[in-house]
Amino acid sequence: MHAIVDHIQSVDFNAGEETRRYLDTLTKPPGSLGALEELAIQLSAITGELKPSVTPPAVVVFAADHGVAAEGVSAFPQAVTAQMVANFANGGAAINVFARQIDAQVEIVDVGVASPLTLPEVTSARVRHGTANMVVEDAMQLDQAIAAIDVGIAAVNRAKRAGAKCLIVGEMGIANTTASSAMLAVLTGESVASVVGAGTGINPQQQAHKVAVIERAIAARSANAQAPLEVLGKFGGLEIAAMTGAYLAAAAQRLPTIVDGFIATVAALTACRISPAVRGYLIFGHRSQEPGHDVALKALEAKPLLDMGMRLGEGSGAALAYPLLQAATAMVAEMATFTDAGVSDKASS
């Protein structure tokens, strides 16, 4: 992990500004393509190129289990994590469908599913068989969090070697909204009640219980909010750690990366707390229905591209946003300039 962190440099703001000036030479009123123009500018700053490509994209989904599931904080049983991993392997999950739509290769990585899994389509990189219950003990040890971060780094390096020009990171883990909510409350100092939501669909009574469980864990663990790795180890998950590593590696590789929903954004915040320069490489795909997502987005001063009322995870919202990145790059590469097309520029009176 440390070698990668040392490698991360700030995005190239000069390349971004060059694209901003170029966009005003294209045949449209300046700024009229709104957020798409900002996206084109960010993609130039990330890659250092005026006309970058985001094709092909790669999807990496990290899966792991959570000891805190034993507290009854999810609407679904823990076994669903492993069952959904099998579904990913068979190509039947939402992320498989959306990945096919955008011609993305998909890698599924088992960082810490609790039950045995032997699926040739799944990368086996299990650091431990799920985390411990954060109410009782630290979710994992610091060296395990770092090992899971390294799993994420390795997956991104593989995607990069395979030719990926854009990264979509997803997750699967029953009870991981509890882990993410605990991390977010500690990292931001916001109240637990303000970041907790329904996750997979618990009712208001179960949600009050989820708040109480997280408050008990936070009181028992006494984590240093200024130490992101400690917060990750005490409350996080193996897939959240792997995603954190993926964002660090993507920044080191100058790879445009689309962040998915709530869990993904908490991992992104963790990566940015470890290395603030990561922020420039991140594009926020969508706004999840989970209330904590707004808190996490605000902490990162991020505005997501889509608002679809989704709360699935898996990288699904990021995959849906990907065509907007393609549109931004195509606009810069293919639109005619005022001079090329013989169109009169803005009146200069």
Ligand SMILES: O=C(O)c1ccc[n+]([C@@H]2O[C@H](COP(=O)([O-])O)[C@@H](O)[C@H]2O)c1
């Ligand atoms: O991405 C999101 O914003 C999101 C919001 C709510 C739930 N999820 C997914 O649902 C699972 C976690 O929900 P839960 O209720 O088990 O904590 C996990 O597999 C996530 O991928 C994902």
Ligand SMILES: Cc1cc2nc[nH]c2cc1C
């Ligand atoms: C079925 C199901 C699919 C998921 N995908 C991501 N999280 C999930 C949670 C459940 C319960």
